[in-house]
Amino acid sequence: MVVRPQWEWQFDGADGASLERPVSPVFTTQFDAEQWLGETWRALAAQGVHQARLVHEGVQATPTLALPAI
Structure with missing residues (x-):
């Protein structure tokens, strides 16, 4: 069995406070996760997201990112 790394946004x-919704997809690479955020940040901000944290297998992997208000 191959275990793939898991990256997701919180x-x-x-x-x-942490939001239960929206929910991030789970990615197998950091690149894919960051690309997804770059493509969807406007929709996330419209849903009330103010900050995003990239988590790699349960541990925060990057500094917290503030999403611009739209």
């Missing part, structure tokens, strides 16, 4: 609202 999102925070305006008050800094």
Whole structure:
């Protein structure tokens, strides 16, 4: 069995609390995860996401990113 790395985004609202929705897809590469965020950040911001954190197998892998208000 091949184990693939898992990358996913976690999102925070305006008050800094973690959001249950929207839910990030799970990616096998950091590149794919970052590309997805680059393509969808506007839709995420419209859903109330103010910050995003990239998590690799349960551990935050990048600094928290602030999404611009639209």
